[in-house]
Amino acid sequence: MNDTELISQILNGNMNAFAFLVNRYQKLVVHVAGRIIQRQDELEDVCQEVFLKVYQNLGNYRNECKLSTWIATIAYNAGINYLRKYKKWDEVNPDDSAALRNLTDYRVENYETTDLHRYIREQIELLPVHYRIVLTLYYLEEFSYQEIEQITGMPEGTVKSYLFRAKTLLKEKLKFVVDENSLKLVKEISNEK
Amino acid sequence: MKNEDLSEILKTSLKAEPNFRLPSDFSQKVTQSIARHEQWKTDLTDYFYLLATLLLLIILLAGSYYLADKEFLIRIVTFLKLYPVPVLFLIFTLNFILLTDRVLLRLLFNRWKINQ
DSSP, rough: OOOOHHHHHTTTOHHHHHHHHHHHHHHHHHHHHHHHHHOHHHHHHHHHHHHHHHHHGGGGTTTOOOOHHHHEEEHHHHHHHHHTTTOOOHHHHHHHHHHHHHHHTTOOOOOOOGGGGHHHHHHHHTSSSHHHHHHHIIISSSSOHHHHHHHHOOHHEEEHHHHHHHHHHHHHHHHOOOOOOHHHHHHHHHHOO | OOOHHHHHHHHHTTTSSSOOOOOHHHHHHHHHHHHHHHHHHHHHHHHHHHHHHHHHHHHHHHHHHHHHHHHHHHHHHHHHHOOOHHHHHHHHHHHHHIIIIIHHHHHHHHHHHOOO
16 A cells, blocks of 8 residues: 555544554654654653654645655654753754764773674764764665755755764774774674675 | 775664664554544534533523513523522533533543553
8 A cells, every 4th residue: 555545544534544654654753753862761652742743734744745754754853842842952952072072982992893783873872863863864764865854954965964974973983993803704794694 | 995894884784773662562552542532632522512502502592581581581690690609600510510421531431441
């Protein structure tokens, strides 16, 4: 069932169709909201709020953008509102220096090479919120720059700049823990998979 | 060489799913919650419609008495003016019973069903 059919079914009051929509897009919502709020205990409530808004505003949805983009926008706004509500203003405003401070704080000697991917994931969570969200939307959800612009309201240039800076920061963090030998090992493991 | 490899590892990690999870019955929970929310809205709208209908009936009745038996209507207005507190209490009680019957009991029953 495509999105247009799904929407018309939901608007006709079919709750099973809505459950289907939730199943289809819950990963997207979890990734976007989760990367913003970073709290597993609050995540379910925020995601419920997102889908409630989706249901209430589905009648206003026009096919100007993909349904996934529209849902991601709602999830992004819900996440940012959550941060604002709990007064994490410093989280809402990106700050390279804070992330760089974390870089030195999290320096680990002889990091297990097999845990390198986990290490990067941990480091992503330490990045400023706008960096995290741009990385998630671009790499994990594979949205285009234009779509990310629609979702976050950031200009395309800013999106590209955040992506570049986030990757540079992560690469710098990686350089602290990785050496030539461990790099070869990780490559071997990745190839085996 | 090293930089390219780092980029490759980074890209793989960036495409990996974060560790945030939702319960397996999440879609069911959301659907039920929305159904409850919609039910609450419908119940509240029904209550207000019923209240408006009752008020309209009272106004129509008062209007017809004004035309047919003006004296009776004046006696009623005098009675209301004489005993405002008991009259207001009666109106409040009847209104509360109506609200409980149409909205609150259904809401409580739904919550009780969920807790079960």
